[in-house]
Structures are given as structure tokens and as C-alpha cells.
Amino acid sequence: MSKSQHAKGPSLRLLRVGENVRHAISAILQRGDVQDPDIAGTSVTVSEVRVSPDLRNATVFVMPLGGDPKGVVTKALNKNAAFLRGEMSKVVHMKYMPRLKFIIDESFDEASHIDLLLRDPRVQRDLDHDDAHADDWSDEEE
Template identity: 55%
Template sequence: MLSDSPSRLDADWRLFIEGIAMARSPDPKGSGGLSQRQLRVGEQVRHALAQVLQRGGEIRDDLIARTVISVSEVRMSPDLKIATCFITPLGGDADTQAVIKALAANAKFIRGRMAPSLSQMKYMPEFRFRADTSFDNFSKIDALLRSPEVARDLGHHDEEDREADKASGNGDE
């Protein structure tokens, strides 16, 4: 858990998370990156999918109905006909692979429910559901950053930064 007082560890953690978010959404101008259109449509599809999943009672699948599902990202293919949806079932008792199979089995129904929200699209995309492992990666990295060795090293750098600020006259005092 992040502390209320800003520290170097918390600032490094925020920068790291921002870096991960930027890495997951590549620069559209870079080679192999997603176009602005792919990013925009992907966000629209993500929003529409989240709304359909929030009203889980419409989907006649017990697993989907009783599981809260987070849609963290939707990546569109260049022709906008395939949407790869990264999902995470929230709550510890849901099996991610079982939820993905249930979503895949109900993909046509979900497409039909999303159609009014995405009526501006020429084609309704085909959905491919994938497990989003970024949360697992975040927790592993958080555990590493909070380890005593890293905290000690960061504390050492904080002392050096304070001494450098005092020497240059930029101190808070």
C-alpha cells in the first residue's frame, strides 16, 4: 500500500506504472505501433464491452453473471475486424481460463448487445478474449520494490538527493 507522504519509492512506482501503460499502448507514429484510429476504436469497444459485462444478467451464463470482469484493454487489428480483449475476473474465486471460455462461448450474444453502442462502425469486430497478466506483473514488481534491499538503496539515494539540494540551495528549509 502506498503511503500518504510522498517518497522516492512511491514516485518511482508511479513512473513505472506510467511506463507500463505507455508500453501497452505503443506510439502510433513508431514502427509497428497502433494507429490513432485503432486506439480510438479500441477504447470505444472497451467501453461498450464493459457496459455489457456490467449488466451481466443479460448474458445467460452463470459464471459470467456472478463474476465481476474488468476489461483493461482492447487492441484492434489494422482493419478493425478483430478485437483482442484483455480481461481480468475480479474476486479470488473465479478461474480466469474458465471465464475466458465462457466469454468466447457467448461472444455472438455479446456482439449483438454491443451493436447499438458501436453503430458507427462498418463491421462489428470478432472478439478474442485474453487474460490480462499486467496486474500479476504489477504485484510482483511492487513486492520487489518494497523489499528491504531496494528500500535501503532508495533510502540511500534520498539522503544523497537531500544533501545535493542543500548544497545547491534548493532545499525545503
Template identity: 55%
Template sequence: MARHTGHTAKGPSQRQLRVGELVRKELSDILTRGEVSDPELVGVIITIPEVRMTPDLRLATCLIMPLGGGDGKKIEKVLNHSAKYLRGLVSRRMTMKYMPDLRFVLDTRYDDDMRIDTLLHSPDVARDLDRDDDGEDFGGRDEEE
């Protein structure tokens, strides 16, 4: 019997997206109001750009970004340590049969985008693109042959 993993070509279901957005909103509100009394989080502004839900809605992977260049790994560790407490705060604000477990992961998408952009604008890549525009292929032969 095939096991459903929830990974389809279409992406997450509407239900996963809706619940993820509700969890993201409540977590953002909790962190903005400073309801977590951990000394490591004092004065740190944390953004939650996305919450990804598993198909069974039992696990919420929360992508986090500290604003102002804070130590992301340290904040990720602190939030994962406080995950059960945060889960309790979120569950009081939502009406769900089961509250998902929370897992916090540092969001590196923007850093990855900048790294790829830098690579695409490097002289080596520009040279290869210019060579391709001149009609030469990468095999070293002219197209006329």
C-alpha cells in the same frame, strides 16, 4: 515492400483508441445488464479496463478482470467461447462497416505491478540501493581510485 504492422513508437492511432473505447463501453454495458446467459457468469462482475484494436480494426483484444477474486482463467475461457455471440450483440449497438472479432485476455497488469513493488521493497534490493548511496559502485572499487 515493407509491411505496416501498426506498431509505432507513438502507440495506437486515434481511430484505434476511439473504436476500442466504443467496443469497451458496449461490452461493459452488455455484461452489466447480464445479456449473456452462461451459467458460469451468473453473479460474476467483470470489468473491462481496456480494449486494444489492431490497425485494420479487425480484431479487438479485450482485457478483462473479474472483481471479487473469481477464477480469471475460467471466465476468460467462457467469454472466448461466447465471443461470436457477444460480437453480434455489440454489432447491433454500433454502426461500423465491419465489426471486429473479439478476443478476451485476462488483465494481469495490476498483479504484475504488485509483484514488482514487492521486489523493489525486498531486503536484497534495499541493501543494493543503500550500497549505491554510500558511494560504492557495483564493481567493488571505491570512486576515489
């Protein structure tokens, strides 16, 4: 079998490139280099960058402070992707600079939803019930 068939996820190289791209984009956005009224004054968190195996495309997961219910910030970032790519090329040295695609990071909403589920009284009751049984098992071992 080929090496790619054994791989469980992105290679260490892809993760390292993604992290370098994430840091570069974060720095550019933090400095306020993008001259767009939809982005100006908005704090944007770049949570993750996933780079394609050929290093030609990168999906940038962002979360604007306060959310982006109408998609204004992500549209502005995608509109300015070529500028960000050019600025990034000054900091990240690669043979090919990946094309950037910005999307909202839904993982924050997903984590909040899971937290709400875990705080549900019915789930707490079941968790407490499991803890009581775990204590019973540890008492039997002694």
C-alpha cells in the same frame, strides 16, 4: 518512409475504437445480458481492448473479480463472443464489427509483483541511499 514506420504505437483512431468497444462490452456484461452459468453472478472488469489496424479483430483484456485460475470465465466469454459481438453492434456503429478474443489481463499481477519488489528491504535501503545522495547534491548547489 511510410507513416506506419514512424508510428510509436496505435493510432488515435485505434485507441478511440478500442475504448468504445471496451465501454460497450462493459455495459453488456454489467447488465447481465449473457446467459451463461459460468459468467452469471461474476463481476468482470474489462481493462483494455486492443483493436487490429484493419479493425477486424479485437483482443479484450478482462479480469474477473477474484481471478480466473482455471480459465472458466475467459472460456465462457470466448464461447459467447459472437453474442457479445451482436449486442455490441447495436451500440457501436462501425463498418466491420471486430471479432472478439478474450484473455486474462496479467497487468494487475505484474503491478503487484513490482510493488512487492519495491517494498523489499534491500530495495528500500538502496532508495534511501539514493535519496541521501540527492540531498547532498542539493546542499552543494546552495
